[in-house]
Amino acid sequence: MTHEPAQERRAATVTPYEDGPLLLRGDFEIVTPDGEHIDAGRPTVALCRCGRSRIKPFCDGTHKLIGFRAPADRQPTRPDPSDAEQL
């Protein structure tokens, strides 16, 4: 049996979960705009995308209390008349 060189961590991936956070996996680092390191604490993290977490940038489950809705895929861009009014 040959010894493989230590495997590189896989490139980072971001996965939107339906009505919930973004899961970040792989070789990532979270930094402030000034470049300060933010401790992720674990190999896979959940980033808040509902805006209401009390431990941002991480998710704390609050999205469930506020009925946050968002798809797991790219939100379809379709012309919506109500959008046009707001513009």
Added chain:
Amino acid sequence: MRLPEARGDLSAAVIEGLRSGQAVEVAHLPKLRDTDPLADEDLQLALTVCYELHYSGFEDVDDRWEWHPGLLALRAEMEQLFERALRALTGPQPAVGAAEIPAALTALTAEHDGPSLGRHIQSHATIEQFREFVVHRSLYQLKEADPHTFAIPRLAGRAKAALIEIQIDEYGSGRLPRMHAELFRTTMSCLGLNTEYGAYLDRLPATTLAVTNMLSMFALHRRLRAALTGQLAAFEMGSSLPNSRYANGLRRLGGDSRATLFYDEHVEADAVHEQIAAHDMCGSLVAEHPELSADVLFGAAASEALGGRASAHLLDSWAAGASSLRPVTGPGSAGRLPETQLPAGVAS
């Protein structure tokens, strides 16, 4: 851990059998009574003793009892009653497609208004009540994640990978100080509690034992692996919000960041785990095995129901001005809780 005190004929037969080393003869065991198996002190303790042989065992018991045919036959009878009662409590579950599994789990685990242990602990619990709460949770939390590890060889593909992704985090990525069971041990010692596994077993009522027994039953039967995944998803999905309340409650009572770390960690970790559990583990399992969908939901519903009963017992006892733990039996200080307040900032 040492063998507990018996609570009736059934647990006495099991405990005495183990202690004396005499073969347990199913035929000679007392007839199983038809009380509510989920609240039966005797039955739930006997089950706990049988299951603990598969985890860390008992100091005063020969390890070979784990696979003793007579004891396993008796356990099977008890499990039949237990599972039947759990299925009756939760009712039949619908067969849903893989894509609907996360939504079905979310619906089963949604928070409702009304009395909640988390809200009571956050705003009102006394330090004595907080200690009791921790004692109730200790039988599971000191072996946190262990029951679910039994499911790893019983899953395959994406569901297996998802379970492992969760378990790696539960076990602190293999670093002992980050292991969730160790964080719980730290919280216990900050509260002045005995961190030895099973130290408080005699004080835990059937409603508390039933939760851990359910995990062990699901974990030790491959047939029930889908229920175990559903149960884990329900645990994870009902965790972040209550844990933030437990952390706040402990801070209010003077707990420092070391004492509250177990709860703070779970707010963040379980927000990750719940997504992986519902979508990647349960969703993938049902995509691969559509026939398992009802069992996934059964596991989640059973977890919610038993967890709710266990919490209600604490709230009801406290509302009546009583302790939620069984009284201390026998001489000595074993199983006694400290009576001191938690001095602010001294917990470290």
